[in-house]
Amino acid sequence: SVCPSCLQAQQAKFLRDVENEMEELTVTIAQAKKMVELIKGAATKEREGVEKLFAEASEVLATFQKEVTGFIEEGERSMLGEAEADLRWKEERRAKLAQCKQNLENVPGTDTIYFLQEFQALKVAMEENLSPSLSFQNELNFTKCTQAVSAMKDVLSAACKSQWDHLQGKATDGLSFQEMEEAESRFPDKSNNPACRESRDYFLKFAFIIDLDSDTADKFIQLFGTKGAKRVLCPIPYPESPTRFINCEQVLGVNLMNRGNYYWEVELIDGWVSIGVIAEDFNPQESYNRGRLGRNEKSCCLQWNGQNYVAWFGGFESVIQQPFFHTIGVFLEYSEKALTFYGVKDSKMTCLQQLKVSHLAKGQFDPFQNKINNKFTSLFLCKLKPAFFLESVDAHLQIGPLKKDCVSVLKRR
Template structure:
């Protein structure tokens, strides 16, 4: 019996060591792939940045030459002055370079998030299996549970999840500057510069625009989002306000019931209705039981096809609702999540724009972040 125990233990150790070696190879391969992904992203974006830099240097040299020519014109030679001035004007307007795509997001910065998800999943699985070996738990995680553990460890999608996964500083790495587009603003929305919007009773005589909302008190950001991660904040100053995104091809001339954010399959939003928060998509709502937050953080993960709304207070982030399909889960009784599972990913077939709906007559918002004293000043307006 002694020899049998020793023999079985030896064979078991050999099998375990072999499996650990294979698991280490899997992790090493994943590490190489992630490192390669970062290096590829670095090379690609450095190349783009260097091309843009060379273009700007050439343009600067050309403009400097035109400026020098203009300064050398004799003071009384009007015709020569006008010719050189026209040459400078053409040089300033000619061959405008498109904005580099890396200005908004370095798309390889999500690697840390992915590796943290793997680490969290491994920690959870190891603890559960160790408890099982010691007779403290039931069977281990099956493959589906493992996938869900990895997803939920970094992307919780329960509306009542109040855990702060990251500090606000983490999200500020993906800060996205939003400017409101006056060409889209409904006539009952007054804009304050490009950051503030307030619903008013008297219509504003905005010029005609094919992209202006005419049946719904909404306004869009001029910014387009089509890859990477984006984070912005909105101050809810007064009234009922909805914050969300729409597809680039969204029709602002739709009837009121179809045009409102979240009442169609081309937009989604988080609404504050004076009593609680409500998430809307495809005409289906999900009520969120959370206290009021003056500041709402919006985190869009384009490649992950996910949109998360946070309540922000004292640099702490409270997850209010995440909109993301969960294909690994069974059919749920929740009609809102079923709608998300069926259609939400289709939003990301288009470029997206930030969108805002000022629902009540006293609705007022400001693209943040703002200091507390700034809010009171705006409210007195």
């Protein structure tokens, strides 16, 4: 038989296990509820954004259709007027010549004077040449519209297919994963860059201490001191400021960078976060589409979107196939006009993307690098600031701590 005290001990332990399980479930239920709300909120905002963009795209197409239709109508109107005037002149001339010829043929053979008069009238009619000149020279320029609209339709169809494949994970920048692997074998390996092989200690020589500027923070960003930023659902009543973002959930560092090398680190705590730099003179009142980091030529960034890293500049993107890193290192070489993003783990650096002019070999084409080659150096005509974009409703970041023995002399203004 089992002793009562043993049963009581087993029962007590079992009940404690049940209570522990219930407590854990309480925590995970709260987290699950939060995730449900986050998904609903993100989906609602994404849906609204997509509907707005489709409406704007429809307006663009409607405007283009109106312009092309108007071009056809104007071409028809102007050219038809000339063509009809030419037709009327030809018909009148033919009728006049026919009448003069008939009059001449009706003259009696004995009436010489009357014959000479009618013959002279026919001769004068033949010599008249006042035909209106046709400025369009028989070229119907509005018939090129079909070709132009067809080309536009093909581009739109290809763009829709490419983006749809991208959304479904079938392609990256319009290429299948197999094509991407083949392309990677042809393109230079970023890890061959000497800066990609350095240890963290090398970069700490250029450690740059960043303080977040509360006068730039969007109202949906809560700051924790000068190092932490989190996106919130309820707007914060910040005072008005000419440097405050009003359409994008972004915040800048107060620090300016215009010479030498700078290195800083950012901890990705939660959500979708973009890290980059922006020109000092950028207008914080830009629209959402133009104001986001990397969607203009005044800024660039590395984005974590929950699945991969994506580099952005000038509205062009480059998807990066690398695992998630909790810490991102940013190395700005201002004089070299280069910006490199690293994944940092255990003092080891993994190069994620370097933004720098690098001309491709003949026969190669990379839209993102082509944009870098054409426009990236102009970004360095301005003083730059560290910039952060908290994209999702749960986004949260922290400016990473650097070695204490470095920071005392490296807080540059």
